[in-house]
Each structure stands twice: as C-alpha cells, then as structure tokens.
Amino acid sequence: MVGGQDSRQLCLVDRGGPCAGRVEILHQGSWGTICDDSWDLDDARVVCRQLGCGEVLSALESAPFGAGSIPIWLDHVYCERMESHVWQCPSQGRGRHNCGHEEDAGVICSACSGFIYLFLSGFVCLVGEDGPCSGRVEVYSGEDGIPVSDGNFTLPTAQVICAELGCGKAVSVLGHELFRESDGRVWAEEFRCEGEEPKLWSCPRVPCPAGTCHHSGAVQFVCSAYSEVQLMTNGSSQCEGQVEMNISGRWRALCASHWSLANANVVCRQLGCGVTFSTPGGPHLVEGGDRISTARFHCSGAESFLWSCPVTALGGPDCSCANTASVICSGNQTQVLPQCNDSVSEPAGSEASEESAPYCSEFLALRMVSEDQQCARWLDVFYHGTWGGVCRNPIDDITMSMICRQLGCGDSETLDTFVALREGSRPWWVDGIQCQKTDTSLWQCPSDPWKYSSCSPKEEAYISCAGRRPKSCPTAAPCTDREKLRLGGGDSKCSGRVEVWHSSSWGTVCDDSWSLAEAEVVCQQLGCGQALEAMQAVAFGPGNGSIWLDEVQCGGRESSLWDCVAEPWGQSDCKHEEDAGVRCSGARTALPPTTAGARPTSNPLPGIFSLPAVLCLILGFLLFLVLIILVTQLLRWRAECRALSSYEDALAEAVYEKLDYIVTQKEVLLGSSGTH
Template identity: 65%
Template sequence: MALGRRLSLRGLCVLLLSTVVGGQVLELRLKDGAHRCEGRVEVKHQGEWGTVVDGSWSLKDASVVCRQLGCGAAVGIPQKAYFGLGLGPIWLLYTSCEGTESTVSDCRHSNIKDHRNDSYTHDWDAGVVCSGFVRLAGGDGPCSGRVEVYSGEAWIPVSDGNFTLPTAQVICAELGCGKAVSVQGHELFRESDGRVWAEEFRCEGEEPELRVCPRVPCPGGTCHHSGAAQVVCSAYSEVRLMTNGSSQCEGQVEMNISGQWRALCASHWSLANANVVCRQLGYGVAISTPGGPHLVEGGDQILTARFHCSGAESFLWSCPVTALGGPDCSHGNTASVICSGNQTQVLPQCDHFVSEPAGSAASEESAPYCSDSRQLRLVDGGGPCAGRVEILDQGSWGTICDDGWDLDDARVVCRQLGCGEALNATGSAHFGAGSGPIWLDDLNCAGNESQVWRCPSRRWGQHDCRHKEDAGVICSEFLALRMVSEDQQCAGWLEVFYNGTWGSVCRSPMDDVTVSIICSQLGCGDSGSVNTSVGLREGSRPRWVDSIQCRKTDTSLWQCPSGPWKYSSCSPKEEAYISCAGRRPKSCPAAAPCADREKLRLRGGDSECSGRVEVWHSGSWGTVCDDSWSLAEAEVVCQQLGCGQALEAVRAATFSPGNGSIWLDEVRCGGRESSLWDCAAEPWGHSDCKHEEDAGVRCSGELSPALFPVLLGTRTTSNSLPGIFSLPGVLCLILGALLFLVLVILATQLLRWRAERRALSSYEDALAEAVYEELDYVLTKKEGLGSPDQRTHVPAENYDDAEEVPVPGTPPSSQGSEEEVPPEEEDGVRSSQTGSSLNFSREAADPGEGEESLWLLQGKKGDAGCDDVELSALETSSVTFL
C-alpha cells in the first residue's frame, strides 16, 4: 500500500513537471570543461541557457546528467562554480534523482524559474565530470591502458582485431591526452568476464569523438581478437631533425608538442638520447652530439624537458622524462645529433678498453665513430638520477666496485645520464647489493670523460670485490616529494627534494589536474585541494619551483612543465599547502600509539645498535647535528633504544651523511634522561649544520627483546619461520643453549673442586698419621731400652693429644731421673708438628715438589727453605735414637 502510494505521488510529480516544461525533455549541456563530458551543468528553458544550484547536488544527480548526454558514468561533482561562473538565469534550485532515471526531466526538481530573484548567485553553480563514452583503463594514468567503452550499464573492452592508429588518435584527442604514440594488443581478457564490444570502429582520425566514428558489426556478432586493444597517448609525439645543410641524417632535434614544433635544450642532452632519435627516424646510430651555435635560426620556444634514455628505447617518449624545473635555455644551446646514416649500415664496435687520457677535454663531440652497445642506469634509488650504478654489457647488467670511487667518477655517471651534477658518490652498497658480474674496479675518472667505461680502471670484468662494495651516486636532478604536517597524513606543506635539499613548492597556478597527480603520487587518493587559508609557515627554506601546470598525460609531478629551479621562486605566503581526499590522522613511523622509542632509529651502522641517529618529526625522518654531541647524549640514545651502554659518540657523518631535514642541533643531555626528547636543544629544524656533521652512536648492543620488531623493521616479519623457528624463537633457543652450557661447565668445575678437596683431605690425614706413627715408633724404641713401667700411653685416635708427649732432648744421666721439658720447648714441638702438617699440604699441592718432600719421611736434612723448628726437633729425635 505504501509503495503504491509512493509511486502514485511520484507519477503525480512527473505529471506536474511535464505540464511545467511543456511536456518536453529538458535540454542539457556541460560548459567550460576540458571536453564535452565535463563542465558546468546548464539547462535550456524558453530558448535560454541557465545553471543549477549545487546546494543538494549529488552523484546520483550527476549520473543522470551523464547518461542523458551519452557521457558514460559520473566520476565527479566539483562544486562552488568549479568550472567558472555561469551567465544568465539560474533555472533550477535543486534536483532529486534516484540515479536510475534516463533524463533529468524524470527526476524531482524545483520549479523552473530564475532564482536570481531569490538572492541566489552563480557562485554556487553545479558541475559534473563524466567518464565519457570511452576510457583507457589499467595503465599508468588516464592516458594509457586498455580501451573500454561504456554500454550504459558497464565498461566493455574493445577487441584489438582491426583496431587502427587513426582510431587511437581520436580516443587520445577526445580524452585530452595529446596524440597516440603506440597501439598494442594481446592483453588477455579477464577469464571471469569474456564480454567484448561487438563492433569495430573505423575512425579516419579527424572525428571529434569515438562515438561518432563509423562502426561495423563484427561478423557473426563475434569480433576476431587476440586480446584487448591498448593505447598509449603522450604529450610528446613526432621527432625530426632540422638543418640548414643538405644531410637529412643530422640536425637540430625538434619535437611536436600539441601541434607545435619545439627544439630541445642541450643542457641535459646525452649520446644515449641521440641514439634513440637516430634509431626512431631510421638513421642508424648516433655518431656524436655536437654543441656550439644552433643549426637553425628562429623556431618556436625551446623545450626544457630532460630525457633520461638508456639507449635501447624505440621512441624518445618511451624514455623517463623530467620537465619540472626545466632551466631557461637560449637558442644557442639546442640539442643536435649526427646519425650514421642508413639503418642497415653497421658500424665497428667501440674499443672500450682504450681509456681517455686523464685531464683530456673529453666530451660528446669526441665520441668515436663506432657503435656502442653498452647501457648505463641507476637502480633502487627512487628515480632515474639516484641509485646503484649498473652497466649492461654482453646481455648482463653488472655493477661497479667502490674501490677508489669518488665524486669525479660520479660526475661522469650523472652527466652521461643527463642528471646534472654529482652530489654524492656512495659506496658499501648504499642502495643495496646488486647481482651479476662486477664490470669495473679501481675506477679513476678525471671527471670529464664522455662515458664511465672510458675512464682508467682495471681490465673489464677484473676485480677483487663483492657486491657489498657496489658503488652508487646521487645526482642533482634526483627528486623526491613529501607533505609536512604535525598531525595529518596526506595533508600538509608540499616539499620537493632537489639539489640535495628539501624546499617548498609554490601554489600558483596549481589546478585540479596538478593536485590530483600530486595526491596520487603520494598514495593519498586521486583528488584534493590547495588550502589558501593557512597562516605563514615558520622557519626558512628554499622555495624551489613555481608555475606548475600538469597535463593529463603526466603520471608524476616530475613530468609537469613549470618555471625553472630557483632558490626563491615565490614569496613565503605563496607556499603550497595541499589537502588530499585520502587525508587521515598521522600514525607513528613504526607503530601506534606513538612512543618516543618509535621516533628514534639508527641507520648506516654495522649492527642494529650502531649508526647515524635519526629522529621522526613533522611526518619525516631527519638527522641530528654533532654540535655539542658527546657520550652523555649517546648514552641517552642507547638506553632509549634498549641497546645497552654507549661505547662511542660518533661525529662528522662517520656512518655516511643522511638526507632530509636536520631536525636537532646543540643537543645537551645529562646522560640519565629516559628520552632524547627530554634533553635541551635548539628549536626543531633550526640548525647551522650540513649533513656532513650528522651525529651517530655505537652502543654495546644489549638489545631488549621487546625492541626487536622496532629495530629490525620488516625483517622480523619477512624472515620469520612458522612456530618456534620465528626470530624470537630462534633467539630464545640460542640463549637457552648458552645458559645450559654455562651451567654444565659450572657444575663440572664444582664437582672437580669437591673431589680435589676430598683427595687433599685424605692425603693430609694419611701424612699426619705417618708422622705420628713414626713418633710412636721412636717413643716405643726408647721405652724398650728402659723399664716397661716408664712407657707413656699415646692415644690412638686423638692426635691432638700428641702435643703433650715429652720428647727427650738428650739421653738421661741416670735411671729414674726425669727432666721436665720447658714450656718453650714444649711449644716448639707442638709448633713443629703442626707446621709439618701444613708444610706437607702445601708441597703436596705442588706436584713439582714431590721428590723433595721425601726428606722428612727419610729423616734427611731439608733445604734452607724449610721450617727451622721442625727440622731441629726431628733432627734431635733422629740423633737420640741412632
């Protein structure tokens, strides 16, 4: 009942709407967009175009607009007159579509009248971005990928059977993506969805849109194909050589950019780039890239984009390209090339083992008239201008050993790749260990050679290195991007790393395409906005670049044209603050909740507890200056990381210079603080240091088990094994085994000690018994010479009573007379007996004294080291009874 009432009310609304608009469908258009399927929404009423207020504008409303115009699906609803202020009346105050209607006339909406009379302005004009009839999906951006068309319900791929370049040119133009530079096929369809567009497009290349091109149904309703058609569009297309001479195989290099021919600047032009141009034009290989005056007078504006070709690419636009910050270029500094001629001409291979003389004025002009099959690249550095140096030779990529590696060697690499000047020559596999052969060792470049393999070195492939010694470089054209914010991820001040330093980016005239590329590059969604209401930023830094204008064909900020690099490209109030759609509260670098421990790390050392000190602040890692750096500060760092005691406070970037910000300077700790954050220091980011002054520590290495996940990072996870063989389990097994071994050793030593004590005690008892037996024997003999009544009783067991036995000094003068032993002599005998027992114990413990100890048992004289009292007593006894 309720559903029927709702349908009746909706039908009544539609009937009333039809009465208002005269029974006709409202005519729509999108105005001031980049193409027909995006722009400001305009409605035609009584012969006059007017706009729609975006107060209640939703994606459902936009979907109906796109469907009515045959523009595919709605992908965006920019508001607040994003496409500019309209003119004339404001016809609609709102629309309320379900999203399934065929036209806007089928939706509920306000009365059609000029709402300007109700105090509404064009500042709230609604806009729509539709996907269009065709799109390129699965590529690096909206201008490359698989060709798909919209059926009204779903996106369906187009077969590569009979797909032509003119059709691709129409698609690229319709999408605002420049010109088609390649058409490919053979991308297999998804097994779960085998649908293929049932028509073949037969465009001539001049049509404004794909949907108006002639179409031919596939025979039998099934298109012959080997996969989906793929198209690559580019702002760069067509290359030519212009010269005042007669040879077509040499001249000034020019490219067609959006229908305009522009010469290329020579400031970053390399022989590898020239090789690609010669091959692309069918002119053989590049012999040289002569400099000097330009070859052609006049011409259009010079293109400052820098191409970073390896030399193996088929087209110049297939090479990595950097347009951001391109330097100003005069007409006397344009790129040129001399090609060998016919493509079938074969040049002799270059003699790579002939080094250029040190100090020679080597340059591209002196490049040999030969074919060079070697290629150069930088790997694992985050871009084409930083990383591990690798050379392709004999079909294998190999590395360079860092023996003797310095800035002169790095300069040759950076210049050869068109990456500017060398900032740093890294060693010890700074960018990770490579694989394959090590082609060069003991390199000794002068710095002006044309190619790195023309520098003096050991013979090719000869070395005494391992890959842990792989060489790397960081060139001035190396670029990195970040957002700086205290508490936000994907929102903050935009900074670019250039020429070895982080600096700001200027916001003028940053448009929606540019912001979208920035957010996508940072993994923060595909849309965003420039915030102009934030206050001035604290601190000073370079403001590197201004006038950035990205194109749809650009897949990263580095490809976007802009003004040249300058230290102060704009005023401080023009620094860009970006808010991306994917913004969220910032989490800690390692884990949440954020503790001081996760905001401190060591890098570049030979263990987890040694290295360059880095701290996390404002969304990025930075270093600490070594001003005032001492063992007290190092102690706090080691304790905070659970790395035991500080062994050394390292200075002067001993663990290699860091990059990014220098967050702390003049740190002063007492040594007992629980965190480096508790120590006194200069304000964050305020320092007068360079990275050559980065501080480091070397700790004793007593890691707390709880800190292993933090210090080892992803290695804890990636290297772990199931069950007990995870890293913590292995560590526990090792520690347990060591503890068990220590306990076994201690127990063994204890048992041996107790056994020796028992043996020694038995030996002492036996020795004492032997002494007393001898005394008893002496006394017995003496008593035997006299009367039996004179025999003195000696207890058999209580040896302590033996000290009371009188020992006669001389034979008696008469029978029956006894001489008392003076107390002194009595004490002397007692001391003698006791001392003899200790003396035996001492000598018995020394096996080397065994033979000398027999003198006492035999009644012989000892050496001068023996006890005099003991000797005299026993000597007297012996004399008496002999």
C-alpha cells in the same frame, strides 16, 4: 538509492550505477538537468557528497552520458565546496538558462568504479594503472565499459581516441590483454577511423561477422604528449641536424642540457639513420626561446623511440638558442665515419656539471608537512640536498590530483589560500607547475626553472587531499617521533627489524640504500646509543603489513628518520625479504646465531670489533703507551736521585774518616809531647 532523504531529489543517470552519470535534480515534481556552464570539480564534489558516493573523480561537460529530454533546471552553478546540497549553491535560478541538452553536466564519483583511474570523454576511455592516457580501450553505451577487441584495430583509430581524451598522440599499441573468462563481453563492432575524426563515435563502424569480432584479447595502447622526432638542418641530409620533437602538437627544439650520446643513439635509430657519429654544438635554427623545450630525456641507449625514455620536466633550466641539441648520425653519407681509435665528441652542454648529471642522481622527493594531519598542509619538495616549499601559482585541478595521488592521498583535493604563514626560513624551490593528463608523475610536469626564491612565503602551496585525516599514534595523540618507530625480531630492545607507524598501521623499511648513516639516526631516535651495524636482507626475519619507506637517505645527524630523504610513503618496489634492521650499542645481550642471508652493510665485524669499539681500543692503547713512558721516566729519575744520594753519603763518610784520622794523629802527637 544511495544517501538519505535529501539525496532522493538528486540522481545520476545513464551510467548503470548511482555514482556516475548525468546530473538530474527534482523540482516541483519534475526531474531536470544542469547546464555545464561554469561546471567544475567544486560543483561535482557537492553532488558526490550529497549522494554519499565518496569523493569526486571527474566533473564532465558536453553531455558525456547522453542528452536529457527533460527541463534544464540549473545553469551557472557556483558551489564553494562546503555546501551539503547542490541547490544551496548560487546559480541563475531555477529554470533560467541559455543552454541545450548537448550541454548537460555529468559526474563520476569515487564509489562508481574500482579502477585507480577512470576518465571518461564521450563514450570511450582508457582503463589502467598508469594514468588516464594509457591502458585498455573501453566504450560505453549507457552501461558499464565494454572492452574493444584487438582484431582489425588500427593506429588511426588509436589516434582519434588519444585526441578525444586530450592525451596527445598514440605512440605505442601494447600487447593484447586476455579477456576474463567470467566476462565474455566484447564490443561487437569494428572501428574504421581515418585519423582525422573529432571523436571515436564519428568514425565508420561495421558489425563484426556473425556478431563476433575476431580477437586474441583486448586492445591497449599508450598516448603521449611526446611523439615524432625530426632533425632540422640547412643541408641536404635527413640524418643530421638540430633535434626537434612534436610535443603536444607543437614542434620544439630540445635543449642540450642533459643531452647524451645514449639519447642521440635512440634518435638515430628511431629515424633509421644508424648510430651516432657525433653530437656537435647545434646549428641553432630556432629563432625564439618559446620553441625550445626544457624536457630532459634519460635514455639508456637501448630504446627504440625517444618517447620510451624516462623524461623529467619539473624545474628544467632555461635554455638559449645557442644551446640546442644536435646529432650527426652514421646514416649521413656525406660524413666520414671515425676510426676505431677516434672518440665521439662530447654532448653539447656537458661542461655544466649540475645540468648534465645523469638521471635517479638528481634525487627528488615530495612530502606534506603537518604536525596533526595526514595528507594535508604545506607541500615540500627535496632538491639540491634541501627540503623547500612549492609555490601555488598556477596549480590547477590536474596538478593537485597528481600531487595527491603521488603521495598516496587520494585523487581529489583543495588548494587553500587563506592560511597562516609557515614559521622558519627555507627555500621555495619551484613555481609554475602545470601537469597534463599525459604526465604520470609530478617530475614529468613542466614548471619554471629551479630557484632558491621562486615565490614569497605567502604564495606557498597549502593542499588538502581526499585522504586527509588526523594523525594517529599507537598509543595516544599527539605522539612523538620515538613512539612512531620501533625494532622487532631482535635479541634486545636496541636491535631488530626497523618498523615505522604510518596511516594507523605499522610497516617496515626497505633496505635499498640502507647504511650505517640511516642506522645511526634510528639508534639515536630510539635512545639506544650508537649504531653498530646496518642490517640488510631480512636479518631479523620478515615483517608484515605495508613497506612504508624505500630509498631512505640520511646524513647521520638528523634527529628523526622522518627528516631523512625517502620515496613517498608507501611507494616501494621491495618485498619483505628486503626489510632493513639495525643493531645499536645500548642494552646489548649475546649475539644471536647468524641468520641466513644477513648482510651487514657497513661493519662486517661483530661484537667488540665494531668501528666505535676499535676506536676506543686504539685510544686506550695510546693512553697506555703514554703511561708507560711516564712511569719509565719517573723510575729513571728516582734511580738517578738514589745514585746521587749514595755518592754524597760516601763522600761525606770519607771526609769524616779523614777528619777522624787527623784528629787521632794529633792526639797521638800531643800525648807524646807531654811525656817528654
């Protein structure tokens, strides 16, 4: 049994393990269940903590692990997260309830499974790494999950599973997944659902012949909130009209913002209507704004279905009835196809440059801001070139779990409301975030439109994730940004592979988007002068450990690499063959031999021919020219002075000679006169 003495009065049963199952407690020598009235993650968190089973993954209702046959000891349990035992939580009292065993509460704790996501509803779940609404089908019967074979598995059966899990509709049956040789178990029944059953267990089932189901692997499929597409029109053609999509069971018109020819081509192909003829201003058949979706699709044009395209919904702009997306496909025979030299009309709404900008250019990023904690404190989102806060209304458990998972901080979380206000001024970009199970990232979650002041400072989101822990440094805490950055594999202390300290370990930076601007921030942060080169393609040898940062984008004036925009910590599609490096001007030695594969991105000239050196040479040359001009002028002035002085001396000498001659002549005349 997991846990100590106190845990022996609490257990989880009918799951085949101690950390997931129906909650039962011991009272007066008898075991009993807990009613699911008011049962939530706070209550389940106390159970997981009391059993020593890690963090809570799910708080389940409606007897998902089967109905008990013992007393119901507790009802309306209200835990406040900090209790160490479930019986410390307020309730209606022992044995007081108005429930039946079909309302027995259940719990799944993080120690129960190695899967990244595991959401159980009834006795079926989808197991995979892309969220609870896609993956391999597994069913439960009081034991571990058993995969279902792909033999005779039908789309109506997939629709029943998606609906039961609250995941929308089945949009794609993926290729089969081979069974592991070490695990030959396969569910020994075939499900024959018609599509309208409320749960998979309600569907007709027949045993597989000879107890063995024909299969080539385990069935897997994808559920989505986005499913069918149709074109609404006042005319007779089914291949032109206003684009509408079934989103979470409701038909909604799509907004023309971000609507592109690529999107329109996917719609025409999906409906079997050829290619796009034009995307005119919509027929505007909607009457209420609540029927318009702000989801933005970013198709390449090669997709077979609109739901296959990347989609963003966070911060979607308001859309008016006069700005709905429309399409005329080539399959509409009432229209004349354009000639080769004709141009297809531009998508509606393309004049709004900000709204119609292409996708992965609207750079979005998420971070937590704290001086002393990892995975806890204020939440920031990067939008419109600036970091800003996130408003906490009406962030729920699904949304908080999404945020923590996207930051690599675990699955469970708490939203703190009684905290001091954050200092400084900033925008509060977004409010009203409401994620659904079908969303696989925060950017897919619907919310209110982006605004500079979406809420007041006191409504800013302050979140603590399961991965919360004190920040640590390589030497001692608290550490400075300079101590969390180093260069490795270089020829001096100011050149080498960029390495950062995060989550108690050193890791590298991917060279995607790596340029001289990022290198300049690194060099300044390390006190190594100016950046001479931004090196890519493992110029200083591959690092090891995690690749902590990817798609780093700095302006060049940031005081720290942590102030630059980047993908969330640890989320990268790179290998160590793409580790970024820098060469700074400070403390340089002789350059090492050229490394194979080195690709300096910003300054291909080594040594003194770097950009700063070239600028210094040009400035020095200009100063030298000015000096030459000044010296030449000085010498000319001195020569003129000498010439003038010589002329004056010669003139004076001539005058003196004339005077001397006159005096001499006068003396001769006077002498002659005296003789006579």
